[in-house]
Amino acid sequence: MLMGIFSLLAASLYVLLDAVDVALTEAAVGAGVSIILMLGALVLTTSEEKVHDAKHNLLALVVVLITGGALIYGTMDMPNFADPQAPAHQHVAPRYVQDSVDEIGIPNMVTSVLASYRGLDTLGEVLVIFSAGVAVLLLLGAGTYRRRPRPPRKRTK
Amino acid sequence: MEWLGLFNYWVVVVLMMTGFYVVIAQGNLIKKIVGLNIFQTSVFIFYISLSKLEGGTAPIYVEGITAYSNPLPHVLILTAIVVGVALTAVGLALAVRIHEAYGSIEEDEIQAQDEEDARNT
Known part of the structure; x- marks a missing residue:
């Protein structure tokens, strides 16, 4: 929820x-x-979660605070939010913005980058999803050694 | 308001550390996965913040507009969201499998059962 x-x-x-x-x-x-x-x-x-007595994990808190401090320190060198001069906007993005409509013919630049310029990424994504699906089926669908037999869980996508 | 320029990144860091703490400190495997999801979303927000451009609009070509936000991070994050859900599915499947084998998804109980097994063999 x-x-x-x-x-x-x-x-x-x-x-x-x-x-x-x-x-x-x-x-x-x-x-x-x-x-x-x-x-x-x-x-x-x-x-239902097992009820723990309220103990705080001090070590985890220290690790998290140190990591967070290091990350905040790292942001100090970053360009300001929405800065047009930021390096991220200088490399290939101008070409996508200016030429993709002529080159691909789709007004939505995200679609043309996704499906055309970086189509191999999408292929990799499909491979990952396929392996994840196979892994879930192997983990849940084998059904040979279970304490309580249950129908295998259907994947929803 | 020069110092507010990095505010988005700080929010991302706070969100990321929240998720990180949940992953480390929670003993419940499902809650660990929820923490991982929070961590993941903070990375997404970070990328989308990077792609935002002052005065730009959504990267859909419209006559007369010249400034668009950067489409490349959007594409990367589209991919990452879907991959993230696939990995959540695998993690949850592992949790279900562990629950079938051990009857528990609490880390310490699983550890105790493992140690007992090691002593008995």
């Missing part, structure tokens, strides 16, 4: 930051599919 709200908020943030395609994907995949997967996993395991 909270994760759904979290995904939805992230999607709204992407809209504000001009990334409409990413927002669509996050809303559909993040708020939709991953919540279903999460609920399915909770049904198959247990939805």
